[in-house]
Amino acid sequence: MSMKEPVLLKRVGKMKNPASVEEYRQLGGFSAIQKAIEIGKDQILNEVDTANLRGRGGAAYPAGRKWRQLFAIEEGPKYIVCNADEGEPGTFKDKVLLAEDPLSVIEGMLVAGYLFDSPEGFIYIRGEYRAIQKVFQEAIDNACAAGLLGTDILGVKGFDYTIAVVSGAGAYVCGENSALLNSVEGKAGRPRVKPPHLAEVGLYSQPTLVNNVETFACIPVILNIGGQAFLEMGTEDGGGTKLVCLSGHIKNRGTYEVPLGTPLADLLYSEEYGGGTSSGRPVKFLHLGGQSGPLAFPEQLDGLYSYQGLADKGLAVGSGAIVVLDDSVSLVEYSKKVLEFFVHESCGKCTPCRIGTTRALELLDDFASDKAKAEDIDNLDTMLANINGLSACGLGQAAGVAVRTAIKHRKEEFSSAARG
Amino acid sequence: MSKLLSETEKTTIIDQNGSRQENILNILLALQEASAGGYVDQETIALVAKKLSTTETKVFEIASFYSMIETKPQAAYVLEVCNSAPCHFTKSDEVSGWLEAELGVKRGEPTSDGLFSFRFTPCVGACDVGPVIKVKDAVYGDLSRDKVKELIQNLKKSK
Numbered sequence: 276m277s278m279k280e281p282v283l284l285k286r287v288g289k290m291k292n293p294a295s296v297e298e299y300r301q302l303g304g305f306s307a308i309q310k311a312i313e314i315g316k317d318q319i320l321n322e323v324d325t326a327n328l329r330g331r332g333g334a335a336y337p338a339g340r341k342w343r344q345l346f347a348i349e350e351g352p353k354y355i356v357c358n359a360d361e362g363e364p365g366t367f368k369d370k371v372l373l374a375e376d377p378l379s380v381i382e383g384m385l386v387a388g389y390l391f392d393s394p395e396g397f398i399y400i401r402g403e404y405r406a407i408q409k410v411f412q413e414a415i416d417n418a419c420a421a422g423l424l425g426t427d428i429l430g431v432k433g434f435d436y437t438i439a440v441v442s443g444a445g446a447y448v449c450g451e452n453s454a455l456l457n458s459v460e461g462k463a464g465r466p467r468v469k470p471p472h473l474a475e476v477g478l479y480s481q482p483t484l485v486n487n488v489e490t491f492a493c494i495p496v497i498l499n500i501g502g503q504a505f506l507e508m509g510t511e512d513g514g515g516t517k518l519v520c521l522s523g524h525i526k527n528r529g530t531y532e533v534p535l536g537t538p539l540a541d542l543l544y545s546e547e548y549g550g551g552t553s554s555g556r557p558v559k560f561l562h563l564g565g566q567s568g569p570l571a572f573p574e575q576l577d578g579l580y581s582y583q584g585l586a587d588k589g590l591a592v593g594s595g596a597i598v599v600l601d602d603s604v605s606l607v608e609y610s611k612k613v614l615e616f617f618v619h620e621s622c623g624k625c626t627p628c629r630i631g632t633t634r635a636l637e638l639l640d641d642f643a644s645d646k647a648k649a650e651d652i653d654n655l656d657t658m659l660a661n662i663n664g665l666s667a668c669g670l671g672q673a674a675g676v677a678v679r680t681a682i683k684h685r686k687e688e689f690s691s692a693a694r695g
Numbered sequence: 696m697s698k699l700l701s702e703t704e705k706t707t708i709i710d711q712n713g714s715r716q717e718n719i720l721n722i723l724l725a726l727q728e729a730s731a732g733g734y735v736d737q738e739t740i741a742l743v744a745k746k747l748s749t750t751e752t753k754v755f756e757i758a759s760f761y762s763m764i765e766t767k768p769q770a771a772y773v774l775e776v777c778n779s780a781p782c783h784f785t786k787s788d789e790v791s792g793w794l795e796a797e798l799g800v801k802r803g804e805p806t807s808d809g810l811f812s813f814r815f816t817p818c819v820g821a822c823d824v825g826p827v828i829k830v831k832d833a834v835y836g837d838l839s840r841d842k843v844k845e846l847i848q849n850l851k852k853s854k
């Protein structure tokens with residue numbers, strides 16, 4: 276957990292009981308909500324804007340813009356929802372905040388509650404994190420007992436706000452924000468048809484804010500150090516630090532807090548971070564941002580780990596996952612694993628996603644078993660492009676991304692797997 | 696084996712978990728965790744439907760949509776091997792072979808004493824310690840053949 280002075284992970288490992296309000300306070304906690312009340316709502320929005328905080332859940336949408344859109348809506352009540360579904364394979368960073376500094380997430384949600392006059396916030400924590408749900412609930416209970424949740428919070432008349440923990444139960448698609456809201460409402464977690472936009476018609480058809488765990492945890496940091504200082508920690512196109520998850524064939528696997536704008540090669544090779552491959556073999560490719568992200572090949576790794584730096588190379592930050600694969604891995608085998616995941620997780624609502632991913636996987640099986648023909652490479656690519664274009668939600672729209680980048684950059688590997 | 700829950704016990708669990716539609720997943724997971732067979736049976740589904748003023752069909756739809764909720768009896772310990780890419784390429788493909796050898800059953804089949812079965816699961820958010828096995832709420836990482844053996848022994852003892 277590198278970096279000279281972490282801002283997101285600064286309390287992690289330093290508290291005997293991570294759910295303790297007292298310990299959280301001693302380490303600087305709950306000063307941001309105090310400050311938010313002092314500076315007032317317009318100024319909160321200004322700070323989040325200045326910070327250029329991009330959503331940390333994967334889509335990188337500017338939080339300031341999302342917050343202003345919701346703020347401008349007059350109807351209420353508005354609901355605050357924290358996305359703690361963390362389902363992208365290779366991603367395990369929200370877990371660190373949820374388990375080891377839950378009150379920082381609660382404080383971020385509290386600022387949003389104050390700003391939007393929200394009566395209730397919900398945090399949707401994946402079912403695989405049952406043990407962490409208990410820690411988080413304990414943190415909520417402690418915050419209630421300390422008067423930081425409940426009624427007339429911090430003595431502000433009418434500042435009434437609570438947070439409820441909702442459990443997921445094993446469905447990756449529920450990380451998609453409209454599916455998440457259906458799941459919070461106690462329904463099957465299939466995505467909704469959009470528009471309408473969730474800011475307008477969200478939870479219980481009310482205006483709703485959905486942000487990722489890490490996004491919420493950035494809010495107290497922004498208020499404490501100021502939007503400008505937050506921006507300067509990162510790059511112009513995205514301020515702050517990012518939690519990055521290194522896994523796969525890398526020596527130092529784990530979660531790291533890194534300033535946006537750190538050279539990507541440093542993340543892989545410096546001892547402070549990845550420390551090179553675990554096998555000593557060369558890196559063959561990376562998988563960035565989860566299974567829905569692009570693959571990155573060695574010739575693309577000379578840039579910065581920042582939103583624009585990666586976009587310039589056709590890559591993306593996504594969830595912050597960086598899975599490292601060495602040259603023992605075949606791209607056909609890897610592509611099969613990726614598609615197996617999407618076949619398993621498709622909710623089945625749209626045919627292109629449900630059937631298309633299965634067909635694409637069958638075609639990849641042909642490559643793996645010497646049955647594919649040369650023209651099947653283009654067939655596969657077209658099939659994946661169609662799934663992308665015809666699917667209703669982000670799951671189907673991203674199912675082909677990794678495999679298509681593999682075909683684009685390493686077509687020869689598919690050709691040599693194909694017969695005639 | 697824990698004994699069958701009475702209707703009163705189930706009702707208590709439902710009430711403790713809020714007894715409203717929003718809490719249905721918390722409720723079903725809690726009932727499953729407390730159940731003897733590690734699943735929610737038809738009777739339990741009917742009770743949940745009644746308590747939440749909804750229909751059995753709706754509760755059943757939810758139970759079948761979410762992969763963590765079981766509607767059939769399970770082994771006492773279901774060993775879930777993560778087989779998403781980050782784990783798969785850090786040797787999780789070998790773990791299922793080890794389990795097959797240790798338990799003497801194929802994936803998806805329970806052992807004859809009903810104690811164990813194993814299956815695959817997508818990423819459980821512990822890729823930094825892959826390969827991993829999840830058993831109920833606990834995740835065991837950095838697995839080797841010996842560690843898998845030890846895990847099985849320890850689970851047997853704790854029964």
Ligand SMILES: Cc1cc2nc3c(=O)[nH]c(=O)nc-3n(C[C@H](O)[C@H](O)[C@H](O)COP(=O)(O)O)c2cc1C
Pocket residue numbers: 329330331332333334335336358359360361362363447448449450451452453485486487488490491668669670
């Ligand atoms: C299939 C799918 C799965 C997703 N899973 C997650 C997730 O596990 N966690 C998350 O924060 N966002 C996830 N997202 C992104 C959310 O839809 C949404 O953009 C995000 O929660 C917004 O928060 P942010 O702006 O703070 O990132 C997923 C999106 C899709 C399409």
Ligand code: SF4
Pocket residue numbers: 448465466620621622623624625626628629666667668669670671672
């Ligand atoms: S794209 Fe796939 S996951 Fe998304 S709604 Fe359609 S079938 Fe469901």
Ligand code: FES
Pocket residue numbers: 364365366777778779780781782783817818819820821822823825827
């Ligand atoms: S890929 Fe196995 S825990 Fe994430």
